[in-house]
Amino acid sequence: MKPAINTGEYFITGDVACAEGALAAGCRFFGGYPITPATEIAEHLSVRLPKVGGTFIQMEDEIAAMAAVLGASWGGVKSMTATSGPGFSLMMENIGLGICTETPCVVVNVQRVGPSTGLPTQGAQGDMMQARWGSHGHYEIIALAPFSPQELFYQTIHAFNLSETYRLPVLIMTDEMVGHMSEKVIIPDAKKIKTVSRCKPKGRKNRFKLYEPGPNLVAPMPAAGEGYNIHVTGLTHDTRGYPDMTVETHKQMMDRLIGKIRGNLNDIIQTESYRLDDAEIAIVSYGISARTSSAAVDEARKRGIKAGLLRLITVWPFPEDKIRELANRVKGFVTVEINLGQIHLEVQRCIGGKVPAFLVGDAGGAVIPPDRVLEVLKEAF
Numbered sequence: 001m002k003p004a005i006n007t008g009e010y011f012i013t014g015d016v017a018c019a020e021g022a023l024a025a026g027c028r029f030f031g032g033y034p035i036t037p038a039t040e041i042a043e044h045l046s047v048r049l050p051k052v053g054g055t056f057i058q059m060e061d062e063i064a065a066m067a068a069v070l071g072a073s074w075g076g077v078k079s080m081t082a083t084s085g086p087g088f089s090l091m092m093e094n095i096g097l098g099i100c101t102e103t104p105c106v107v108v109n110v111q112r113v114g115p116s117t118g119l120p121t122q123g124a125q126g127d128m129m130q131a132r133w134g135s136h137g138h139y140e141i142i143a144l145a146p147f148s149p150q151e152l153f154y155q156t157i158h159a160f161n162l163s164e165t166y167r168l169p170v171l172i173m174t175d176e177m178v179g180h181m182s183e184k185v186i187i188p189d190a191k192k193i194k195t196v197s198r199c200k201p202k203g204r205k206n207r208f209k210l211y212e213p214g215p216n217l218v219a220p221m222p223a224a225g226e227g228y229n230i231h232v233t234g235l236t237h238d239t240r241g242y243p244d245m246t247v248e249t250h251k252q253m254m255d256r257l258i259g260k261i262r263g264n265l266n267d268i269i270q271t272e273s274y275r276l277d278d279a280e281i282a283i284v285s286y287g288i289s290a291r292t293s294s295a296a297v298d299e300a301r302k303r304g305i306k307a308g309l310l311r312l313i314t315v316w317p318f319p320e321d322k323i324r325e326l327a328n329r330v331k332g333f334v335t336v337e338i339n340l341g342q343i344h345l346e347v348q349r350c351i352g353g354k355v356p357a358f359l360v361g362d363a364g365g366a367v368i369p370p371d372r373v374l375e376v377l378k379e380a381f
Helices: 014-025 039-051 062-074 085-100 128-133 149-166 176-180 247-262 287-302 320-327 342-351 370-380
Strands: 008-013 029-032 055-058 079-083 105-113 119-123 142-144 169-175 182-187 271-274 281-285 307-312 314-316 332-337 357-361
Touching (some): 008 014, 014 039, 014 105, 014 149, 014 169, 014 176, 029 039, 039 176, 062 105, 085 169, 105 149, 105 176, 119 176, 128 169, 128 314, 142 149, 149 169, 149 176, 169 176, 169 287, 281 287, 287 307, 287 332, 320 332, 320 342, 332 342, 332 370, 342 357, 357 370
Parallel strands (some): 029 055, 079 105, 105 169, 281 332, 332 357
Antiparallel strands (some): 105 119, 142 314
């Protein structure tokens, strides 16, 4: 059996880096369906997984793919899928099932232009609100937005660690540009890669309750076949996992689902600041758009405009406190994203009208160049 981690320096695409990150995190099951521009993740894992003792299955559609991923996770295996816009839409019901049943797994969305079939080979960032609210009901979700193939490698590992720690599907919201971009990616030795596995139950099996929360509101999770009584349902359920159609039980379940994320925001949310210490204008961006935004910051500084960049690595949960803190000391905000203002709405909500906020957006298909950002900086401020 070949090693799961191919230590070394490579010139590879973001999609391949994502697949290698999944293997390094301990992923041993992939269920998916081909779709541009995410297919390369599946193609790479279809070759690599069998060689490291894992399983690759091409399902009949994305609905079945997401169901297979959830089932594999309950079988005790770290599992993932990868898709793009139309497939992401089909997965939403079962992503909600994964949230309700507290099933750890990773879902990668290599975003392309929509709606519907759109421009399959062109990139966008138009699924960001769908990532937060695409499934029905109220819930919390974790979504990451890497901005390079190297970061996509590491953030895939991080996504698995978050999913195992908090027992829920974690989303990687990359884009076609990062997915198909080829850059140097360093894959470190296995000893330098930190991985996390779900907390396993202890004590007498006949007293075990599947959803009895621990100190951080996350319940230990056994695998099917280990001798524990496992009843998994998307209905409102009690701590044993059995349906309980009462308002009181639903409130208790929701308090746990929401609380385990909101109670750990400081451990979950990641952002990166670039030249923000003395900035008078804060640019907020993520993914591929953050790369061009950093170039805009540098050019603005040359022209005497004190701009800085807040890069969102974790988009959901949204870093509300950081935005509010910035709103108390900058003259305004500019959001840069390849959609028509999805995350911009969150920026506006958090600053509460204290300072002006401007959008540099695009319906999709092309990277937003630095000069477009610079023009807004010059005209608005």
